[in-house]
Amino acid sequence: MKIYVSVDMEGIAGIALPEQLKRGDYFYQEGRHLLTHEVNAIVEGLLEAGATEIIVKDAHATGYNFVPELLHPGALYCMGASPLAERFPGLDESFDGAMLIGYHGMAGAKRAVRDHTFSSASYQHVELNGKPVGEIALDGHLFGARGVPVLLVTGDDATCREAEAELEGVSVYATKYAVARHAALMKAPQQVRAEIREAVKEAVAGRKRCKPHVIPGPYEMLVRYMSTDIADFKYCDGDRSVRVDGLSVLYRDDDFTRLLVRAL
Structure with a gap:
């Protein structure tokens, strides 16, 4: 085992x-x-x-x-x-x-x-597919x-x-x-x-x-950063990554690991 x-x-x-x-x-x-x-x-x-x-x-x-x-x-x-x-x-x-x-x-x-x-120094709040995680x-x-x-x-x-x-x-x-x-x-x-x-x-x-925990895609991850300068340095193309407000960016991807790397 x-x-x-x-x-x-x-x-x-x-x-x-x-x-x-x-x-x-x-x-x-x-x-x-x-x-x-x-x-x-x-x-x-x-x-x-x-x-x-x-x-x-x-x-x-x-x-x-x-x-x-x-x-x-x-x-x-x-x-x-x-x-x-x-x-x-x-x-x-x-x-x-x-x-x-x-x-x-x-x-x-x-x-x-x-x-x-x-x-705790970088992220205030994270949501995946509309749910806090x-x-x-x-x-x-x-x-x-x-x-x-x-x-x-x-x-x-x-x-x-x-x-x-x-x-x-x-x-x-x-x-x-x-x-x-x-x-x-x-x-x-x-x-x-x-x-x-x-x-x-x-x-x-x-x-x-126990069952494997699987979150079905495609994925949208909303990240609210601790400060605007962190969000400023995130590349946003207006499609797969969208600046929502001063602190928040919304990321979209079909691949979960790639999403994590881009967002966090």
């Missing part, structure tokens, strides 16, 4: 502050250790559930946040910033399922820890397009609600309960690691109820 795991950082147990998430900031090393230990619990759960091949993608910022010497030896780890056109290196149709670990709510989500879509839906489709269903999503309670609304049959596990963008009612990381290992095994056992 082959499982692909995409790991972000904002939804990891014990994390709520921006200083825990960025290289060079005061609490970043603490954040790295929290992240790595939770990833190890995921790998342990997958091995206990019968996984024979596991790829774990570091999907946060630079893509180099795990503490390498502490990683569990039972998986292969994708580290470093991969291009958006190949967001999940090594993924193909042979995988039995995927997991989105440590994820967060979409940009603008209410009472969600570190809500954003891909970049975040990384859960977009990454879910990237897996679904290969016929790979998302089995488990973890993060704060807002993340869990978003996942259940987007992904058919998905299991969820809440690592914390959001109070505000940088505040949460936290579960102790040690408790989360024990519980999340069991959540992984339960999700794998129930994988037959």
